[in-house]
Amino acid sequence: MATERLQFHEMGLDDRLLKAVADLGWSQPTLIQEKAVPLALEGKDILARARTGSGKTAAYAVPVIQRILASKQSVREQDVRALILVPTKELGQQVQTMIRQLTAYCSRDVRVADISGKADLSAQRPILMEKPDVVVGTPSRVLAHLGAQNLVLHSSLETLVVDEADLLFSFGFEADLKNLLCHLPKIYQSFLMSATLTEDVQALKELLLHNPVILKLQGSQLPDSSQLQQYSIKCEEEDKFLLIYTLLRLRLVQGKTLVFVGAVDRSYRLKLFLEQFGIPACVLNSELPVHSRCHIITQFNQGFYDYIIATDEQSLADPTAAAQTPAGKGKKKKTTEKGGKTKDKEYGVSRGVDFQNVANVINFDFPTTVESYIHRVGRTARADNPGTALSFIAHTELALLSEVEEGLAGDHADSVLKPYQFKMDEIEGFRYRCRDAMRSVTKQAVREARLKEIKQELLNSEKLKTYFEDNPRDLQLLRHDKDIHPAVVKPHLKNVPEYLVPETLRSAVTLSGRRRRKRREKPKPEGVVKSSFKKNIQGKNPLKSFRYTGGRNRKGKAGQS
Numbered sequence: 112m113a114t115e116r117l118q119f120h121e122m123g124l125d126d127r128l129l130k131a132v133a134d135l136g137w138s139q140p141t142l143i144q145e146k147a148v149p150l151a152l153e154g155k156d157i158l159a160r161a162r163t164g165s166g167k168t169a170a171y172a173v174p175v176i177q178r179i180l181a182s183k184q185s186v187r188e189q190d191v192r193a194l195i196l197v198p199t200k201e202l203g204q205q206v207q208t209m210i211r212q213l214t215a216y217c218s219r220d221v222r223v224a225d226i227s228g229k230a231d232l233s234a235q236r237p238i239l240m241e242k243p244d245v246v247v248g249t250p251s252r253v254l255a256h257l258g259a260q261n262l263v264l265h266s267s268l269e270t271l272v273v274d275e276a277d278l279l280f281s282f283g284f285e286a287d288l289k290n291l292l293c294h295l296p297k298i299y300q301s302f303l304m305s306a307t308l309t310e311d312v313q314a315l316k317e318l319l320l321h322n323p324v325i326l327k328l329q330g331s332q333l334p335d336s337s338q339l340q341q342y343s344i345k346c347e348e349e350d351k352f353l354l355i356y357t358l359l360r361l362r363l364v365q366g367k368t369l370v371f372v373g374a375v376d377r378s379y380r381l382k383l384f385l386e387q388f389g390i391p392a393c394v395l396n397s398e399l400p401v402h403s404r405c406h407i408i409t410q411f412n413q414g415f416y417d418y419i420i421a422t423d424e425q426s427l428a429d430p431t432a433a434a435q436t437p438a439g440k441g442k443k444k445k446t447t448e449k450g451g452k453t454k455d456k457e458y459g460v461s462r463g464v465d466f467q468n469v470a471n472v473i474n475f476d477f478p479t480t481v482e483s484y485i486h487r488v489g490r491t492a493r494a495d496n497p498g499t500a501l502s503f504i505a506h507t508e509l510a511l512l513s514e515v516e517e518g519l520a521g522d523h524a525d526s527v528l529k530p531y532q533f534k535m536d537e538i539e540g541f542r543y544r545c546r547d548a549m550r551s552v553t554k555q556a557v558r559e560a561r562l563k564e565i566k567q568e569l570l571n572s573e574k575l576k577t578y579f580e581d582n583p584r585d586l587q588l589l590r591h592d593k594d595i596h597p598a599v600v601k602p603h604l605k606n607v608p609e610y611l612v613p614e615t616l617r618s619a620v621t622l623s624g625r626r627r628r629k630r631r632e633k634p635k636p637e638g639v640v641k642s643s644f645k646k647n648i649q650g651k652n653p654l655k656s657f658r659y660t661g662g663r664n665r666k667g668k669a670g671q672s
């Protein structure tokens with residue numbers, strides 16, 4: 112239904128900006144944009160809390176760009192006018208991309224540089240010497256450049272944005288941020304943006320904002336159940352593998368899916384496990400170079416992969432904390448994992464990264480904090496899209512589930528996770544195959560999978576390109592080195608014999624990669640969200656026809672209580 116929402120063209124924005132917004136297909140501002148943009152254009156400091164995926168980036172980017180465009184009408188020296196602080200490199204690149212999209216018709220007038228990447232300070236110096244209008248970076252990076260005099264802000268800066276504000280302190284940026292403030296002028300406009308309002312944000316508010324307008328939008332921190340459906344399934348550790356196999360192999364979960372696990376090792380375990388059934392997934396973790404991480408996200412967004420197995424930043428708090436250890440909460444961040452592997456402390460998958468069109472988020476391991484749950488689940492149901500979140504809960508994670516439910520219940524009655532009644536006994540037939548597959552996923556296989564990833568990185572490395580040009584033999588050796596994790600894939604596991612498929616699903620699922628004839632879907636009445644979980648022939652969600660305990664329901668009637 113058309114609302115009386117203030118429209119972009121009623122905000123007094125530059126035509127070039129409006130054209131770019133139209134190109135992005137944004138027919139109207141989101142709620143946070145509608146509220147924040149006019150206030151920002153009035154010059155107010157803003158503290159905004161709005162749920163994940165609600166369009167906070169453009170809520171500050173649009174006024175930042177507008178202000179720069181307006182100032183360019185008078186002859187002024189080229190200078191850095193806006194600084195956007197982000198907690199992670201992924202987010203840095205994403206913010207830069209969004210600003211580039213919004214300045215598609217005025218890219219000469221508004222130049223943006225993201226310095227959060229891994230390049231040497233000296234390599235980034237020339238970029239900063241050109242004084243881009245907008246600089247995006249992590250606090251440590253920005254501080255390093257300020258210290259090296261590559262960046263001077265005390266006379267030119269007009270706007271400071273702190274994106275994902277709650278994360279900056281928890282990522283250990285507090286000292287950097289305080290030092291950084293000494294380099295800023297006395298007066299500038301500030302924005303603090305966050306999906307969660309923590310004590311850290313409160314502390315930041317005192318530090319950065321002057322008499323701000325506080326926009327605390329939407330009661331709930333996550334979309335309500337008409338847009339986002341949240342479920343939990345109680346199961347034991349081994350069942351997690353059985354469940355994910357069933358959900359993905361029988362395509363009960365459809366569409367792009369992010370699977371979160373609690374540790375890097377575990378992500379490779381899961382990847383290798385799924386690979387044996389012919390289910391390809393890529394891993395995303397802090398050990399991968401930033402370039403590769405961003406590449407994976409871009410490729411996922413472009414539809415090259417359906418599944419990403421991600422280790423989010425909570426695992427940095429305690430790398431050994433897989434599913435079994437709910438006590439990771441509040442622990443100090445480490446930057447090395449077992450075995451001395453260096454992790455990137457400026458890595459974050461679940462915070463702010465705009466994975467596009469994610470239909471499902473699966474918490475294979477449950478997150479250790481309420482915030483982490485919100486941010487992980489917030490990767491789906493973004494903007495106006497529907498989404499589903501499904502959490503596997505081992506008994507060691509029950510306390511965490513209660514904590515999250517409590518945290519969300521205060522927020523919105525709709526937010527509470529509904530139990531997914533799953534007939535585990537009907538998929539018992541798959542257990543043997545899963546055990547068979549798990550036997551191949553040895554520590555050695557996991558180690559080799561990690562090595563393979565590194566080998567791939569070496570082959571793709573821009574930095575090593577010239578080295579390989581000078582030393583082609585090394586490149587050949589690396590290329591023709593025997594595949595590091597040889598055929599753990601067992602071809603016989605790829606196919607699912609029909610007799611193993613629960614009766615209730617036989618007519619609905621896709622086996623051996625062959626699709627059954629698609630049923631033409633009736634157009635849905637307005638407002639009905641299409642579930643991303645595949646429906647069975649009776650039109651019921653097949654997952655709901657399973658019961659974890661209790662009697663069988665051969666007819667496939669919905670068994671959810």
Ligand SMILES: Nc1ncnc2c1ncn2[C@@H]1O[C@H](COP(=O)(O)OP(=O)(O)OP(=O)(O)O)[C@@H](O)[C@H]1O
Nearest residue numbers: 137139140141163164165166167168306463465494
């Ligand atoms: N006015 C709009 N209309 C439609 N889509 C929009 C609009 N504004 C932003 N979007 C899209 O919504 C998605 C989410 O936006 P964004 O990443 O800014 O959310 P966010 O609030 O910063 O989320 P998070 O808290 O997770 O960082 C993006 O894909 C963006 O392109």
